[in-house]
Amino acid sequence: MTRAEMTARGWECCDIILVTGDAYVDHPSFGTAIIGRWLEYLGYRVGIIAQPDPKDVESFRVLGRPALCWGVTAGNLDSQLMKYTAMRKMRSDDAYTPGGKAGPRPVNASIVYTSCVRHAYKGVPVILGGVEASLRRFAYYDFWSDAVRRSLLVDAKADLIVYGMGEHALAEVAHRLRLGEALTNIRGTAEMRKTLEGITDVHELPSYEEVAPPTAEGKLAFSRMTRDIDNLTNPDLSTVLAQRHGERYLLVHPPAAPLSTAELDVIYALPFTRHPHPVYRQAIPAYEMIKDSITTHRGCYSGCSFCALGTHQGTAISSRSADNVLAEIVRLTHDPDFHGTVSDLGGPTANMYGTGCTLGRARCSGKSCLFPTLCANLRTDHGPLLSLMRAASAVPGVKHLFITSGIRCDLALSPGGKGYIEELVSSHVGGRLKIAPEHISARVLRAMRKYPPEVYRQFLAHFRSCTTRTGRPYQVVEYFISGHPGSTLADMIELAIYLRRERIAPEQVQDFYPTPLTLATAMFYTGLDPFTEKPIYVARTDR
Numbered sequence: 001m002t003r004a005e006m007t008a009r010g011w012e013c014c015d016i017i018l019v020t021g022d023a024y025v026d027h028p029s030f031g032t033a034i035i036g037r038w039l040e041y042l043g044y045r046v047g048i049i050a051q052p053d054p055k056d057v058e059s060f061r062v063l064g065r066p067a068l069c070w071g072v073t074a075g076n077l078d079s080q081l082m083k084y085t086a087m088r089k090m091r092s093d094d095a096y097t098p099g100g101k102a103g104p105r106p107v108n109a110s111i112v113y114t115s116c117v118r119h120a121y122k123g124v125p126v127i128l129g130g131v132e133a134s135l136r137r138f139a140y141y142d143f144w145s146d147a148v149r150r151s152l153l154v155d156a157k158a159d160l161i162v163y164g165m166g167e168h169a170l171a172e173v174a175h176r177l178r179l180g181e182a183l184t185n186i187r188g189t190a191e192m193r194k195t196l197e198g199i200t201d202v203h204e205l206p207s208y209e210e211v212a213p214p215t216a217e218g219k220l221a222f223s224r225m226t227r228d229i230d231n232l233t234n235p236d237l238s239t240v241l242a243q244r245h246g247e248r249y250l251l252v253h254p255p256a257a258p259l260s261t262a263e264l265d266v267i268y269a270l271p272f273t274r275h276p277h278p279v280y281r282q283a284i285p286a287y288e289m290i291k292d293s294i295t296t297h298r299g300c301y302s303g304c305s306f307c308a309l310g311t312h313q314g315t316a317i318s319s320r321s322a323d324n325v326l327a328e329i330v331r332l333t334h335d336p337d338f339h340g341t342v343s344d345l346g347g348p349t350a351n352m353y354g355t356g357c358t359l360g361r362a363r364c365s366g367k368s369c370l371f372p373t374l375c376a377n378l379r380t381d382h383g384p385l386l387s388l389m390r391a392a393s394a395v396p397g398v399k400h401l402f403i404t405s406g407i408r409c410d411l412a413l414s415p416g417g418k419g420y421i422e423e424l425v426s427s428h429v430g431g432r433l434k435i436a437p438e439h440i441s442a443r444v445l446r447a448m449r450k451y452p453p454e455v456y457r458q459f460l461a462h463f464r465s466c467t468t469r470t471g472r473p474y475q476v477v478e479y480f481i482s483g484h485p486g487s488t489l490a491d492m493i494e495l496a497i498y499l500r501r502e503r504i505a506p507e508q509v510q511d512f513y514p515t516p517l518t519l520a521t522a523m524f525y526t527g528l529d530p531f532t533e534k535p536i537y538v539a540r541t542d543r
């Protein structure tokens with residue numbers, strides 16, 4: 001992060017400089033840390049410029065000119081989401097900033113930072129990555145301006161977007177830049193081209209000009225674009241998705257292959273300090289929350305309409321080996337700041353570790369592996385996870401091990417989940433189990449592509465019988481979403497009656513937030529179900 005650190009390493013320049021909207025925390029829960037350590041492992045000299053001041057070009061010159069490229073990211077989350085609430089009110093806090101105060105991260109950070117690095121040094125390639133660029137790679141609905149915008153690649157005027165989990169694609173990009181080769185036809189990337197010539201397996205999406213008008217035709221085209229993206233974004237396919245923007249084409253190459261267990265093990269064994277850079281004097285709230293948590297796997301095959309996790313991380317589960325996870329816990333216990341509690345052992349969904357498609361697929365076109373019912377080809381065995389939980393609890397120095405990542409109730413209740421809820425209750429709930437039924441109305445849950453309310457009730461009954469049996473009076477904290485497409489006033493009244501009957505004072509009801517590239521956002525904008533093209537009710541105004 002500093003010239004002094006470069007000098008100490010004997011570097012005259014960096015090969016790649018990552019510019020990020022988050023404070024720099026060298027912990028594997030932070031995207032910039034993972035990418036930085038990964039590139040370092042591959043032999044590149046990596047600099048990090050965290051939360052630079054867009055008004056001061058010198059803050060982009062602190063490490064000099066990068067020899068190969070800039071890697072620009074808004075940070076762990078979308079910069080608009082970090083700046084505004086679902087009611088479009090400015091937030092006063094930012095969990096990824098020292099002291100937790102909003103301020104240093106600009107809105108549309110990918111665009112702003114790209115312009116700044118271009119200004120700082122001319123002629124250096126700019127590669128965009130992270131959640132913001134990943135989910136805005138196609139033409140997208142922008143809730144904050146209530147308009148369809150062009151792909152971020154066009155608006156930021158960057159050279160390439162690396163989307164999804166970027167290790168494979170970025171390794172290829174850096175390798176080609178070192179050899180002076182063109183950055184074309186790389187899996188897991190989006191690029192601009194003048195023609196579609198020479199591309200054999202291509203699917204042309206409705207153009208930006210077709211999906212942008214806020215008319216019935218424009219919205220239908222947007223809905224079809226969303227459906228096609230969902231159906232065809234699959235690492236098992238070789239289909240390139242093309243979308244005309246004016247005179248040029250946006251080409252989105254197929255996703256990079258999910259990382260294997262061996263590759264994940266290499267990444268999570270890299271020498272992360274697990275701490276914020278020593279330059280920071282104030283606590284970083286997001287770090288305080290996850291510092292003692294352990295990631296066991298990546299990916300999610302739930303396919304919930306409102307969620308971008310599977311879209312970003314992929315729908316195939318990549319699990320670390322048990323030995324690799326345990327070795328990280330041993331390292332954690334040697335940290336003087338560790339006090340004996342592993343705060344989480346999980347991933348996008350805690351109980352997907354070691355599960356997945358028995359046919360070896362990443363996904364089937366447009367299908368969730370869990371909705372409307374569990375697919376017969378899904379391996380749901382929780383045995384590897386249970387063994388891992390027990391082994392992790394037995395690591396010397398670990399007094400408590402909690403599971404705070406989300407749990408899929410239907411998976412836990414499946415035959416493969418036998419013993420999981422009992423194990424959770426006996427040792428891994430820190431007083432309250434946080435769970436996200438999201439809604440209680442069957443109609444809304446269908447629009448969300450989630451299991452019906454009976455499954456959640458069954459889970460609750462099982463959980464409560466376990467707490468009674470073990471004499472542990474744990475509470476359940478439920479999370480709900482209001483205003484999801486498909487949710488009418490009658491559905492919200494049904495939810496209110498449920499809460500009253502069950503004497504629940506919910507900790508949090510999140511109003512639906514239409515973030516780019518989710519199916520629910522397409523429903524919100526178009527008022528159509530992207531798969532059936534039937535109208536769907538949307539509570540669109542603030543009132």
Ligand code: SF4
Nearest residue numbers: 357363364369375377
């Ligand atoms: S076959 Fe079933 S488990 Fe496999 S990817 Fe398709 S839906 Fe998922």
